[in-house]
Amino acid sequence: MPEPTASQPTWTVPVAPGRLDATVRVPGSKSITNRAFVLAALASEPTLVRAPLDSRDARLMLGALEALGGGWERRDNDVLVRPLVHGSAEPASVVLGNAGTVARFTPALAGLGSAHVLFDGDEAIRRRPIAPLLAALREAGADIDDAGRGAPPFTVIGHGGLPGGKVDLDSSASSQFLSALLLAGPAFDAGVTVRLLGGTPPSEPHIAMTLDMLRRFGASPERDGQEFHVGPAELSCPDFTVEPDLSTAAPFVVAAAAAGGTVRIPGWPGYSTQPGDWLRSLLVELGQRVELTPDGLTVTGSGDIPGARLDLHEVGELTPVIAALLCFADGPSVISGVAHLRGHETDRLAALATELSALGAGVTETADGLAIAPAPLHGGVFHTYDDHRLVMAGAVLGLRVPGVAVENPATVGKTFPGFVDAWGGMLS
Numbered sequence: 001m002p003e004p005t006a007s008q009p010t011w012t013v014p015v016a017p018g019r020l021d022a023t024v025r026v027p028g029s030k031s032i033t034n035r036a037f038v039l040a041a042l043a044s045e046p047t048l049v050r051a052p053l054d055s056r057d058a059r060l061m062l063g064a065l066e067a068l069g070g071g072w073e074r075r076d077n078d079v080l081v082r083p084l085v086h087g088s089a090e091p092a093s094v095v096l097g098n099a100g101t102v103a104r105f106t107p108a109l110a111g112l113g114s115a116h117v118l119f120d121g122d123e124a125i126r127r128r129p130i131a132p133l134l135a136a137l138r139e140a141g142a143d144i145d146d147a148g149r150g151a152p153p154f155t156v157i158g159h160g161g162l163p164g165g166k167v168d169l170d171s172s173a174s175s176q177f178l179s180a181l182l183l184a185g186p187a188f189d190a191g192v193t194v195r196l197l198g199g200t201p202p203s204e205p206h207i208a209m210t211l212d213m214l215r216r217f218g219a220s221p222e223r224d225g226q227e228f229h230v231g232p233a234e235l236s237c238p239d240f241t242v243e244p245d246l247s248t249a250a251p252f253v254v255a256a257a258a259a260g261g262t263v264r265i266p267g268w269p270g271y272s273t274q275p276g277d278w279l280r281s282l283l284v285e286l287g288q289r290v291e292l293t294p295d296g297l298t299v300t301g302s303g304d305i306p307g308a309r310l311d312l313h314e315v316g317e318l319t320p321v322i323a324a325l326l327c328f329a330d331g332p333s334v335i336s337g338v339a340h341l342r343g344h345e346t347d348r349l350a351a352l353a354t355e356l357s358a359l360g361a362g363v364t365e366t367a368d369g370l371a372i373a374p375a376p377l378h379g380g381v382f383h384t385y386d387d388h389r390l391v392m393a394g395a396v397l398g399l400r401v402p403g404v405a406v407e408n409p410a411t412v413g414k415t416f417p418g419f420v421d422a423w424g425g426m427l428s
C-alpha cells in the first residue's frame with residue numbers, strides 16, 4: 001500500500017448535533033450506470049439511460065465509449081447513448097482513472113473494432129488486478145500487447161471482431177473479470193462460455209446484476225454452477241432507468257445507527273441486485289429499526305451498536321463504512337472474506353487498519369479482513385489514499401469524534417461529487 005499521500009486539503013467532519021432527522025437523496029448507482037453505458041454501446045439502437053450517476057467513474061466510462069467509436073449526449077438528468085461505430089482504424093486512448101469498471105469492462109469492446117487502443121490511468125489502476133481477465137480475453141481471441149506487465153498500460157489491437165467461445169477464468173481477485181466477459185459476450189461471434197477456475201468470485205450480487213442487466217437488454221445468459229454462457233445476441237433497451245446507489249447510501253443509513261435518530265433514503269427499490277441492499281438486514285442484525293416502503297428506506301438508530309462477526313465476501317465495497325461503524329460498537333468485531341480488498345482503489349485492509357488505529361481504535365489486519373477492538377477515539381488526520389469510500393468511512397467516524405480531518409475529500413467524486421454537501425445537509 002502506498003504511503004499516505006502528501007498533505008492535501010482536509011475536511012474537518014462535523015460531529016452529529018444530536019439525534020438525526022434527515023432525508024438524503026443519493027445519486028445513481030455507479031455499477032448499474034456503467035453497465036448500462038456498456039450495454040447501450042453494444043446495442044443495435046440508442047438507449048436513453050435515465051438518472052445515471054454523473055461522477056468521475058461515469059464520465060470516464062462515457063469518455064472510454066467515445067474513444068471506442070461511441071457517442072452520447074446529455075438530456076437533462078438523462079444520457080442518450082448511441083451504439084459503437086467500429087469503422088475507424090485511427091489509434092485511440094482510453095483513460096481509466098482508477099475506475100475498476102472502466103478498466104475491466106472496456107478492453108473487450110476495443111477488440112470488436114479495428115484500431116490500436118491504449119488503456120492507461122492513475123498509478124493506482126496499474127497496481128489493481130486485471131491479468132486473469134487479459135488472459136481470458138486472449139483465449140477469446142483478443143490481441144493484447146501488455147509487454148508482459150499483466151496490467152495497464154496495455155494496447156488492444158482490434159481486428160474487427162472477437163471469436164469468443166469457451167474460456168477459463170480465475171475471477172477470485174475480482175468479480176469484474178467475469179462481468180466483463182459476460183457483458184461483452186453477446187457481441188462475440190460465438191458468444192462466450194466462461195468456466196470459473198480458482199476460488200469463488202467475490203461480490204456475487206454484482207454478478208447477479210450483470211446477468212439481470214444482460215436480460216433487460218435482450219440477451220439470454222445462463223449459469224450452471226461455475227459455468228456461465230451468453231450466446232450471440234442483438235441487444236436493445238431503448239429506455240433504461242438507473243436505481244439510486246445503495247452503497248453510496250451506506251454512510252448515511254449507518255449514520256442513523258452511529259448518531260441515533262432517523263435517516264430516510266427516497267427511491268430505495270423494493271428489489272435490487274445491488275450489494276448495498278444487504279444493509280437492510282445488517283442494520284436489523286445490529287439492532288436498528290429498518291422500514292422499506294414504496295417511498296424508500298427509513299432507518300431509525302438507537303445509537304447503540306453491538307460487536308459483530310461479519311463475512312463481507314459478497315459485499316466487499318461496504319467494508320470501509322461498516323468498519324468505521326464497528327469502531328463505535330460496545331464489543332469487538334471481526335470482518336472476514338474480504339482479502340480481495342487489497343486490490344481495490346487502494347489496499348483497503350491496510351488503509352483501514354492504519355487510519356482507524358491512528359484515531360484510537362484497535363484495528364488489525366487478518367489474512368482476509370479486519371479485527372476491530374473498539375477503544376476511545378480521538379481526532380486527527382484520516383488519510384484516504386485516493387479512495388472514495390475511505391472519505392465516507394472518515395465521515396462516519398467524525399459523527400462522534402471531534403476533529404476528524406478527512407484528507408482529500410474531493411476523491412469522493414468517484415461516485416458522489418456532492419457527498420460533503422449532502423453530509424452537512426444530513427446534520428443540519
Ligand SMILES: O=C(O)C1=C[C@@H](OP(=O)(O)O)[C@@H](O)[C@H](O)C1
Nearest residue numbers: 031174175176202203206316317
Ligand atoms: O461490478 C461492479 O460494478 C463492482 C464489483 C465489485 O468489484 P470486486 O468484485 O472487485 O470487489 C465492487 O467492489 C465494485 O465496487 C463494483
Ligand SMILES: C=C(OP(=O)(O)O)C(=O)O
Nearest residue numbers: 098099100101317344345
Ligand atoms: C471497488 C470499487 O470500485 P471499482 O472497483 O469499480 O473501481 C468501489 O467502488 O468500492
